[in-house]
Amino acid sequence: MAFRGVLRNVARRLQVRTYAADAPKGDEMALTFAAGNKVFYDKQVVKQVDVPSLSGAFGILPKHVPTLAVLRPGVVTVIENDGKTNKIFVSSGTVTVNDDSSVQVLAEEAHPLENLDRGAAQESLSKAQSELNSAANDKAKAEAAIAVEVAEEILKAASG
């Protein structure tokens, strides 16, 4: 009986899972972040990356579990090794976290927040909203709804 208790104890200990933050120090995360318009990072070692995905926003630290996700429009936050925070708005794309802790963020279009124009964002939001109201069929309605969602997200990022 005592032996079985020990076995159970050992089994329980083996199952203990740790958070990414508990990962041993010295582990590095190489980030590649590129878009159709620009390459932002090329295998640069960074501390943390926060990405907005269709299945929810999440942060990536070294030793993150391998993951694939599609991006939703929003702000990608990169915390560089010297502690500097870099915020870049992505339209859409993919994020890949590999077993060796390397991360690829590939966006169709990406721009630093300071390149966004609040007035232009407001204008394109109004246009998208009126297109949504006058959409004739389901497809046009869905397209306009996406445009509204993206415009709102851009406006939020440009204002904040």
Place this chain on the structure above:
Amino acid sequence: MSAWRQAGLNYINYSNIAAKMLRRALKPELRADALKRDESHVRITPWLNGRPAHLKAAGAK
């Protein structure tokens, strides 16, 4: 399931719209250059019996 998927759109369509909206929200000095990425052009040349049959430029979004 998201509304756009139900309407028959896929993520490529979603991504195209999102990228387009982002390009329209850039500062004016950056916008002109960015808008050039809105459209891409493909030249298609069908071949017949080892020779190009005719040349046609097709515009694709």
